[in-house]
Amino acid sequence: MNRAPPLWLRLGSLALGLVFLVLALPWPLDLLRPHLLALALVYWSLEAPGRGAMALAWGAGLLADVLGGTLLGEQALRMAVLVFLVQRFRAQLRFFPLWQQSAAVGLLLLNDLALMALVRLVAGAGLPSPLLLLSPLVAMLTWPWWFLLLDALRLRHRERTLPR
Template sequence: MLSVISYPVFAISILIALVLSISPFPLGWFEFRPEWLGLLVFYWTFRAPAQFGILLAWCLGLMLDVLEATALGVNAVAMAMIAFLVLTIHQRLRMFPIPQQCAMVFLLLGINQMLVHFIKQMLGADDAGFSYLWPAITSAIIWPLLCVLLDGLNRKLG
């Protein structure tokens, strides 16, 4: 959809997503925080598949592992998986209207959250239930706003 991407918009959006991923959130609302970096990996892989790929997503996930002080590789594998899945369907995804794109965001980020939850369970975390899927739901709700904002910035500066 976008032929040229703006690298400053790319860099700043990733930096903001990393900051939002570790920013303090009210305790009762913490589990509803969107998966910011996952959204940006989805967006940039969807909009610029030639420039943004699995290796860059893996590196960003590794940065998130360091920032969150989790086991190295947990988020890296999850972000690489998001990039891989988006790369496999990005041409079909371009034809989807926004509500279907929101459903795909929920599906792929839900898979991401399940993978991270599974790995953390294997490492000894004691979270129970399906509350780990809330970030996928809130990310799907935010998707249209993120697309409009980043598409507009990318057109102006790209």
């Protein structure tokens, strides 16, 4: 019995996160954009950890750098750190109720913003807008719906592949 999530679902959720990252939004809504790529990486790190999670995070981050036009390696570093932290605290995070997971995801994404500010400050690119602090709040509100959607798709696939 294969308990691994389907590759199309894992890559599809990451592709959706990348598309949402480059989707053109008006200025005020752009600051409220949840980081769906990071949310997808958090979900897969919680539900289907594996040896390739860090490499997947790094590769998705590099793609995000190229698509978003950011400093090459910035998002790759941020996504790798995010996945490392999720894997480090996976045992605790998995058994939190969904509202506590949302709070933890918000804190992880605040850490991600701090890392982004540090990298940009060191690179001389200047600090991001303070209004960007609203993004982790929106991601906290998005997390339960994102989690439930991916979980339903993953479990539906697992039910189809079970022998009868």
